[in-house]
Each structure stands twice: as structure tokens, then as C-alpha cells.
Amino acid sequence: MDTLNVAIYGASGYTGAELIRLLTLHPAVRITALSAESNAGRPMADVFPQFSALDLPMLQTLKELDLDPIDVLFCALPHGTTQTALKAALEAKPSLKVVDLSADFRLADPKDYAAWYGHKHLAPELQSEAVYGLVEVHRAAIAKARLTGNPGCYTTTVLLALVPLVAAQAIDVERIVIDAKSGMTGAGRAAKMGMLFSEVSEGFHAYSVGKHRHTAELDQELSIAAGRPVTPTFTPHLVPMNRGIYATIYADGDPMRLHTILADTYAEEPFVTVLPFGEVPQSRHVRGSNFTRIGVVPDRRAGKTIVISTLDNLVKGASGQAVQNMNVMCALPETTGLQQLALFP
Template identity: 65%
Template structure:
């Protein structure tokens, strides 16, 4: 039997960290060697997340206490803006290490764009240059060869997957994209915030980050690359009073004589062999409940009443394909495993 891939999870006390633990405990070729949570160091994982009671997991420690000699790959599930110096230090200590970063710190290739959207200069420019954007279905070969993979954002993944193939094919107008993307509460993280209390968010929904959500920068980057010219989508995120899930309703303006049926055919061809992306029959709308808890994405295309427009629909679980499941998929590629290993769970329904 081959030796397992030894991994550490930095930031294991957050939602994406705990989701990584949940997924990796079922992975046949991985051993969890270290878990960190600076404010909760010394506690067990079960103290923080009782669903892990009775399972053999390492105690939570500080990042400085992790023995990198015992680790092959590190997942960074740390807050934005903190990961750059942490990862630079990890590579200084062990250059052969592999890292999958779930923060936004290495997603943007343009340092000026990073400074614009995140409010400060990037602190690890050399590493930023080598990072691979970790959207597997569209960047598989670059990810295989990378030692640093930048996991995309959840809203970004939901919109980039359906739109990049259509932009590449010239079937939609790069200046005619409107994205409304609704996400569950776990996308806001686990830190205590008054505006996230149950009584503040239940029985209603609202827009947030209107015109300035940071995932817009990822859309700009990937849409520009696909279209071969600037493509500035209008992006509005909504917060839903549910735990998991993202659902994007995308209005596009058709181009090049394409019809809504043509868009559907392009997506069906692009993702026909993909294990985690399903394109539903033309005109059928996906439902977020049908991907909950899984690493799967469902896409749909429907005609608009205006013949020059179409409606593209996309849904995934923000904690799985939108974060930790995609990170495991990236890990599988980096490690040379089948990319589906440890990710075979189907949606939890009802």
C-alpha cells in the first residue's frame, strides 16, 4: 500500500476548514497530520465542531507549531489579507511543499487589480506570479504542475463555469452580462457579527457589496481572458437566509448569430465529460437543493422573451464546490490522484 498524502489545514476552526476535515476523513489516500486555529489552540476539533466527536484527529495548534517535515501539502483556510506572508514563510521553510489556498490572496494575477480591490499592495508578488487559478474544469493542466493553487471564490466559480465557454465561442456580448448571485449564510464565515444574527437575516433577503463585491475582480480577470478583450459584467450578490448554496441567475445578450439553444449546446459539449458539472436539458432550471453537500454544479439555459437575450442558471454548494470540495479536487490534481477521489458524495436531499 502506498504511503498517504500528509496534509495540514491552517484555519481549521472556520466553516471551510471544518468542511475540509469532513471531506478528507473519507479520502482513501490522505492523512490529516495537523490542524491549526490560533485562538482555539490546545482544544480538540470536537470541542469546536461536535460532529467530530469520537474521531481520531490532531489537536488544534498554532501555525508556528506545525511540523512541516511531516506534511506534504497544506490547505490555507485563513482570512483574506493574512495568507500571503504565511505562505511565503511556509515555502521559505520547505520549498517542496504544495499549497492550496482558499483565500483570495493569490487569485488575481495583476498586482494593481489586487491593490484596487483589497486595499493594500500584495506582499508576495513572486508567489502571486506562479499561482495557478484553481478552477479545475478550465485550468486543469496548469493546476497539475503548480505548487501553489489559488482556489477561486464561490460566487466566481458559479458564474465563471457557465460564462467562460460562451465568451470563448463568441456567442455572448462581453458587455451585456448581468449576474445576480444569491448565497447562503455560511459564505459570510463563522466569526460573530451582529448583522449575521438569526433575527437580522431570517425571513428576508438583501443585496450586499453592491457594485463593489471583491469577487467581481475574478470575473473581470477570467472573462477578459476568455473574450480576448475587456468584459465588464454587472454583478450583484444577495444573502439568503439558508446555510448553504449559491444560485446565479445570469442574463446574457446573444452575439454572432447565436441562439439560446446554441449556448446550451456549447455548455453541453464543454462539460459533457466532466465528473462534477451537469448541464440540464434545455429550458430546465437547476435547484440549489439538488447539489447541497456535494461537489457538483448544475447548469441550465432558457430562452428570454427577447430573442436577443438568454438566461443562464448555475448553482453549487458554496462550502463544497465553492470552497473546500474544489480545494480537495485541486489537491487531487497536484498529488497525481484521480480528481474525483474523496468527492463522490451525492447531494443531501431532502
């Protein structure tokens, strides 16, 4: 197995740190360069002490980072800044394989990006090239891609549960309701008053109601699966736990049929488990892992079904899925470096 030289833009955030945690155990990867603007010049162990035992490169600014030896670039910068950074990177080295963990290359239509993110896309030629990185759905296209847009954590959780059902025309797409909860790390590492312990502990709340940006990804991918426009109802909530996404989805469709479709779809997938009919997944059973667990439960009303999906937002919802995308893009075994089991308790 040849060694890939890997760089991480934005290494000092939660997803950057999670990439390092996973990639240090990847047998085909050498972490060659790390960027972090405000922490440039410092060792990674100063920012995340858990890495003190590792021999990692010093944090650099983007301008200082040399892409010449790099084979794969992970970009964990905030949306908006990513467009110009990746445009410059691919102009400097067109042979790079890039996995972007921001929202900048998830939406195929530039008009959709401008509508949801409030400004014109600054690299439309790359936006049209990018492949949506939900491996279980777009594996063949990802294998040929130079640039993959890693899906959002909410959307990964929901789409893995819904895409097979929508594609099979097994549910009424006009009546999909998604009630989803996220752990605190989904909001990033930057200091925010609303993220203080006393602001979020001992309660939870909905946010971005009716207008969360991940809704655009849901619309895009479910519409592709259905072959016509689909606009589900989606409400996110913030819960006082560090990691995890938990999506409860209400759909009109026969419960046994929906379970059979999901079980058949994911029977050979390494990172998606469909539980026995009627069993309910728990977020603690995927924490720290790249696994998704899906349960199908019949509602008390005939013809109505509750589908529940859960994953770790930092792993399968971000950095783990990014490594999975890299494996596919670089023709490596898809599970390489990703087979860690959940941390429980």
C-alpha cells in the first residue's frame, strides 16, 4: 500500500482534530502538513494536548503551507473562506485529491448556494465539478472525483435513512417530517456565549427553525432520489451532549416494507446497520465510530412509520466520512483506518 502525503487546512478545530485522530491510525497516510491561522507556529499538542505523544508537523498559515509533496488535502475551514482557498490550492497543484468538510461544495446549483448562504459562490467552476460525498449513495462518482464535498452531519444521518425509501417510492414524499438533535460539537470550537455550559446544560432547544442550511442538501439529494422536487419539513435541536446526531423521521408508508428496503440496501454496507424490526437505536452506541444505526418502528396508526437514524457528528457526520471518501477516491479499501468500534460507556 503506497503512502499518501496528507495536509489538513483548519487543523485546530474539532473536525481537524478528529481527522488527525483517525489518520494517525491509517496505514496508508502520512500527515505532512497542518494549517491553523490563529495558532500558526505552535505544535498541535498545544491546541489539543491529547496529541502530545505524536510527532506531528507544526501548525502553519495557508500561505506557508507547501502543497508540492501533498497527495490529499482535507479542508476543514469555515464555509465562505473555503472557496478561494481550494481554488488557489487546485490551481497550484491540479493533481490534488480534495475532500472539503465545509458547506461550500455540497450544493450543485450556484443559485441554491447563494440563496442559502447569502453570497455568490466564488469558485463556480469547482462547484460544478464537485461530487456530493455521501459514499453509500454516490460511491461510483466519488471514485472518479478530484473534489468531494463532504455532506453535513444532519444530512448524512437523514439521507442514509430516507434516500432508499424515496428512491423506491415507498413513502409519501409530501409528508416527510424530520425531527433531529445534535450534540454541541456540531457548532464548532469557537467561543460563543450561546455555547457556554450554563447556557445549554439541563435543557435543549430548537434552532434555525424552518431555515436551517442543511435543508438545501436534503432538498437536493431527496429530489434526485425521487426524480422530482422534494421539500421535507426539517427542525434541528441542540442537546447538551458532546457528540451525536439523532434523527426521528415520520413517514407515510408500510413499516415492514420500509424496513425490508433499508435492510436490503445496507446488507453489504460496512458502516450502516439496520436494526431488527421495531428496535430503537441509541446515540451512545455509535459515539467515536464511523457507524450509523437505523431503526424502523411502526406507528400505532396503520400505514405510518417512524424511522430513527443516529451517528457521531464528528466521525460519520464529518471527519470519518471524509476519510471514507479519501479511501474511495484513492482506490483504497473503504474501511481502512475506520473500523474503530463505538466508545461505550
